Amino acid sequence: MTDSIPALSELTTLHVGGVPAAFIAPETEAELVEVARELWSRGEPWLILGGGSNTVAPDDGFEGTVLRVMTRGIERLEAPAGEVRLRVQAGEPWDYLVSVAVDNGWAGIETLSGIPGSTGAVPVQNVGAYGQEAASVLVAVDVLDAESLETRRLEASELALGYRDSIFKHGYEGLITAVELRLTQAGPDASAEGAPIAYSQLAAALGVELGARASLAATRDAVIALRRSKGMVLDPSDPDTFSAGSFFTNPIVPEPFARALPGDGPRWPVADQPTHGPVLVKLSAAWLIEHSGIGRGFALPGSRAAVSSKHTLALTNRGGATAREIVQLATFIQARVSNDFGINLQPEPVIL
Incomplete structure (x- = not known):
């Protein structure tokens, strides 16, 4: 207190x-x-x-x-051979948890290295990066329900996890107090190999073929280096790191709509497809921003908020910026992308 x-x-x-x-x-x-x-x-x-x-x-x-939420603690639960079950307090810093997992040879969250914030926030966003996401390892969360004021356990299947999405972003009010994860005992320590590398940029950074394996330690180091190059690792001397990470989510659109966009725009298949209707694809929000005429370092006249000089998807506080300036910049970017491509970018952070 x-x-x-x-x-x-x-x-x-x-x-x-x-x-x-x-x-x-x-x-x-x-x-x-x-x-x-x-x-x-x-x-x-x-x-x-x-x-x-x-x-x-x-x-x-x-x-x-x-x-x-400041609660901390990592408890190892009983689990079948080859599996690691953890109950993690909501206030445990996420990257510390990843470092503990890597050091112990526990695979499943190594590419989520360097992500700031607390463990309790991870299921809310279904955090993901470089080919892994929380949904693949999440077993359940313990929550205090805001309506009943009772604690309850919600299984991962009850959370409606999707791309940067969960029930917590659609009206369910509750406080996550702990998170239960299922990891794999890949080896005795960080030299153990993780899952096949599923992200081309990470494979290139590791110097391996896409689909090859690398040690947990090497993967963690490569991910942190990639995030640092994009200003996504906090550095008090670098205003590019004074951000909320990626400010917009990558839009998911019907494939026929994507075909009408310029052919060089990146697009990726979406795992969870609707049972009816057109196939969905994911577009690059960063590409859309850049091709609407907004480059790295862009700022509105007189504003102390700016697009990161390292990564178009991050909005940064260059020193003394207000929340109003951040939101004004975000709104301007949304308008430009909407005017040029007919796509409404959705903010990833919570704007209070």
């Missing part, structure tokens, strides 16, 4: 946001549940905040209580 009230700019990777009316940071699961129950029973405005890496906080602060 804490009596001080930090500004949201101190708690988010975009470094924007004013001071909330109240702030609580429980450090145990029991305390977290107790505090959340009390908040919800009073019916006051509340905001759950983890690592703050996927949030655009308002300049005027928040007229309610910010509940920051």
Whole structure:
């Protein structure tokens, strides 16, 4: 718990946001549940905040209580031979969990290295990168239901996990208190090989053929290097890293619509296809932004928010930017892409 009230700019990777009316940071699961129950029973405005890496906080602060999840702990559960089951507290930093898994030869999340934020936020977004996503290893989550105020276990099959999507983004209100994962015991340590590399950029960085295998350690190092080259690893000396990561999701459109776009635009097949209607494909939001005339480093006149100089998909705080400036830039980009391609880019972070 804490009596001080930090500004949201101190708690988010975009470094924007004013001071909330109240702030609580429980450090145990029991305390977290107790505090959340009390908040919800009073019916006051509340905001759950983890690592703050996927949030655009308002300049005027928040007229309610910010509940920051600080609970930590990694518990190994009983599992069949060759399998590793983990129950991870929601406040455990995600990248620390990945590092523990790699060091112990546990495969399944190595390409999700370097992603900021807390473990409890991972199922909300169904976080994915370089060929892996949370849905492939997620068993269940423990949640405190905001309506019943009771704790319950939700199996992964109940979460409607999709591309950067889950029930938590479609009206279900609950606080994730712990996450259960199923990993593979690939070997005794980080020298063990993980799954076949399924992403061409990562394969190139590792110097292997697509579909080949690499050690967990080498894969983690390569992923972090790739993320660093895109300004996606926090560096206090580099304003390109003051971002919420990729600001827009890659749009999914009907294949006939994609055929009408310029032929050199990247497109990828979508795993979960509808039972009726046209085939769906995923487009590159970064390509759409660049080909609408917005390049790296672009900023609106007088604004302190800018597109990253390393990665077109990231919007950055160049120093003293406000949330309003971030949103203005995002809105401008959406309008340009919509005008040029008829596609409405959807923001990935939560804009409060």
